[in-house]
Amino acid sequence: MKPKVLITRRIPEPIIDKIREVADVFIWEKEDIPIPRDLLETKIVEVEGLFCLLTESIDAQLLEKAKNLKVISNMAVGYNNIDIETATKKGILVTNTPDVLTETTADLTFALLMATARRLVEASDFLRAGQWQTWSPNLLTGQDIFGATIGIIGMGRIGEAVARRTKGFNMKLLYNNRNRKLEVEQELGATYVPFEELLRESDFILVMTPYTTETKNLITAEHFKLMKKNAILINTARGGIVNESDLYEALVKGEIWAAGLDVFEQEPISTDHPLLTLPNVVTLPHIGSASIATRMKMADLAADNLVQAIRGEMPLNLVNKQ
Known part of the structure; x- marks a missing residue:
């Protein structure tokens, strides 16, 4: 049998x-x-x-x-x-x-970064709603990606794959990891920095670390206060690493500029979740590996x-x- x-x-x-x-x-x-x-x-x-x-x-x-x-x-x-x-x-x-999903998830991560920085979802909704009447100097202006500083939290396989994509955009690459990755530093010119320095210096902050007891609520209210006003947070790792209530408050208060999220504390996320009410949040239904x-x-x-x-x-x- x-x-x-x-x-x-x-x-x-x-x-x-x-x-x-x-x-x-x-x-x-x-x-x-x-x-x-x-x-x-x-x-x-x-x-x-x-x-x-x-x-x-x-x-x-x-x-x-x-x-x-x-x-x-x-x-x-x-x-x-x-x-x-x-x-x-x-x-x-x-x-x-x-x-097997490393490169596909890295693609999605960078796509989410670009969509959030350049307000692509918001712009598409604006056009489809018939609101586009004329060209305007300030219409849906976003953040530049080329030449910006990116900070990657968690330099595992997917983090490294995302890091390689930053070179085509001439980005300054910072990272924080449990252990230094000397080969990544040599290959990509990445700079290892302490966690709080990464938060202070980065225009884009990418959460790429695994979800563990140590990384639960890794980023909370105190950390958002360290970030730049124009900072964009991207999370394609796991929900729960970023405290969602604190993220919402930081976005509402203008402590950071925007967020792109493919993962959430509870999945599927409730349609009445406060984060879904904000125009400066791009949300995806956990499709990092979805090719x-x-x-x-x-x-x-x-x-x-x-x-x-x-x-x-x-x-x-x-x-x-x-």
């Missing part, structure tokens, strides 16, 4: 076929609705493999019900939706999908991780190596 696997969202059929070679598969078929918690709790009891997304909370309560579970394959780079400590204690392998090719690569890698574990092999992208 084949082991059983739960896939929590519809993925491309060739990827499912790869998993079917080693397991009997149950799939939550609805594309845009997460699997209901009660169904997840029912199915987790009987499966040996779980293929899941960031939308699923794989917490201690759920894992205690997982009597047969051997592997959790998360179709994402991040894995803060999974209780790693509990999974490790229960001997459950946890895997992720690094590397056709990259999402296919992510699904394929997640399937490979799961299949390897089901076969008793050590998966390539193991998170909890301990």
